[in-house]
Amino acid sequence: MASDSTQNASERPEEDTPAELPAQFRIAYIPGVSLGKWGTAWKERNPKIRTSFEMTSAETQVSVLREDLADVSFVRMPIDRGDDLHAIPLYSEVPMAVLPKDHELATKEELALGELAHLHLIQDPAEVPDWERVGEEMTAGTRPDLPAPERVEDAVELVAAGIGFVIIPQSLARLHARKDVVHRPVIDVDRTRIAIAWRIEGDSEELAARVEDFIGVVRGRTANSSRGAAPAEPEKKPAKKRVQQPAPKKKTGSYQRITRKPSAKKRGRR
Numbered sequence: 001m002a003s004d005s006t007q008n009a010s011e012r013p014e015e016d017t018p019a020e021l022p023a024q025f026r027i028a029y030i031p032g033v034s035l036g037k038w039g040t041a042w043k044e045r046n047p048k049i050r051t052s053f054e055m056t057s058a059e060t061q062v063s064v065l066r067e068d069l070a071d072v073s074f075v076r077m078p079i080d081r082g083d084d085l086h087a088i089p090l091y092s093e094v095p096m097a098v099l100p101k102d103h104e105l106a107t108k109e110e111l112a113l114g115e116l117a118h119l120h121l122i123q124d125p126a127e128v129p130d131w132e133r134v135g136e137e138m139t140a141g142t143r144p145d146l147p148a149p150e151r152v153e154d155a156v157e158l159v160a161a162g163i164g165f166v167i168i169p170q171s172l173a174r175l176h177a178r179k180d181v182v183h184r185p186v187i188d189v190d191r192t193r194i195a196i197a198w199r200i201e202g203d204s205e206e207l208a209a210r211v212e213d214f215i216g217v218v219r220g221r222t223a224n225s226s227r228g229a230a231p232a233e234p235e236k237k238p239a240k241k242r243v244q245q246p247a248p249k250k251k252t253g254s255y256q257r258i259t260r261k262p263s264a265k266k267r268g269r270r
Contacts, residue, residue, distance in 0.1 A: 025051045025210055028070035030061050031152070032093075032171030033194060035074070041217050049210070065199055072211055076169070077193040085197050090218065092191040093169035096183040098159050098176075106182045113188050120164030122155050124148040128167050128189065152176055 025046070029035055035053065043051055056064055062079050064070040074090075081087055097116060099106050105115060117134050125131045125138065137143035149155040153176055155166045160180045168176075169192045173183035196218055198211050 025049050025214070026054065026070045027051065027072055027074075027214075028054045028056045028061070028064045029074040030056055030058065030076050030194075032076075032169060032175055033074045034171075038214075038218050042214055045217070046210075046213075062197065065197060071207060072196055072198045072214055075195055075197050077195050079195075079197065081197070084200055086200055087195045087197040088215065089193050089195045092193050093171055094191060095167050095186045095189040096170050096173040097186050098156055098166050098168060098173055098181050098183045100159060100162050101180050101182050103182075105184070108184060110185045110187050113186055116165060116186075120144070121166070122149065122158050122164040123166045123168075130189065156181060 025042075027035070027039070039051070039053065054064070054070060056070075056073065058076065061073055061075040062085070065073050065085060075087065076093075077087070077089065079085075079087065097105075097111055105111060108115075113128075113130055113134050117136050120137060120143070121128060121131050121135055125135070125143075132138050135143075149158065152166075152168060152172055155168075156176045156178065159165055160178060167186055167189060170183075170185070177183070196215065198215075
């Protein structure tokens with residue numbers, strides 16, 4: 001039914017009622033992920049959509065999707081995708097060993113896992129699969145039966161106290177940087193990957209289109225390009241006709257050879 005433009009103001013719905021508010025778009029992300037350029041680009045292209053950002057954890061990075069608390073989630077792989085989630089890898093992270101600042105290995109620019117073998121790995125050894133084979137505390141059976149810290153900041157606190165070391169992605173090492181610890185890349189430990197995940201079955205076609213648009217932003221698709229289509233090639237301008245230039249004149253040296261006519265023989269005196 002068409003609205004009546006002559007309707008009294010008292011009969012019109014207020015502008016701030018839920019029916020009039022712009023739709024929401026909820027973005028979740030784990031610590032270490034920087035949403036600066038993606039969040040800015042999304043909001044500039046969609047100024048009428050209220051966008052929220054929520055930091056998650058390794059335990060909740062996937063559950064926020066399944067519990068419908070977020071529309072997309074930046075996750076640290078691997079995750080249990082099951083049969084209800086999509087995930088697209090975005091980039092990989094360099095693994096960093098966090099050590100006390102005055103440790104003998106702190107002077108090195110990069111490390112191999114074997115150089116750390118005599119130290120205590122503070123975190124869960126399952127997070128560093130090769131530690132089972134390399135770590136002396138594992139091969140000798142001397143690893144202390146202590147619970148692994150639940151939070152990264154707690155693990156870094158133990159590193160600063162000289163208890164041992166941890167290996168975490170570079171983004172987390174920078175996020176939890178302190179004056180009394182250093183972090184160095186570990187060259188022979190697999191990198192972790194950051195991906196963007198979302199539900200396969202969206203709540204509506206509108207939300208599904210919104211998710212697809214946001215994935216396009218993350219992938220660098222411009223605002224003028226259509227979803228899933230490559231940008232059109234610019235129209236080629238006709239080639240300009242080449243004008244044949246006259247051949248350049250040969251340059252002569254600063255001195256020219258002058259050909260003189262043979263002079264007449266002088267007559268001798270008689």
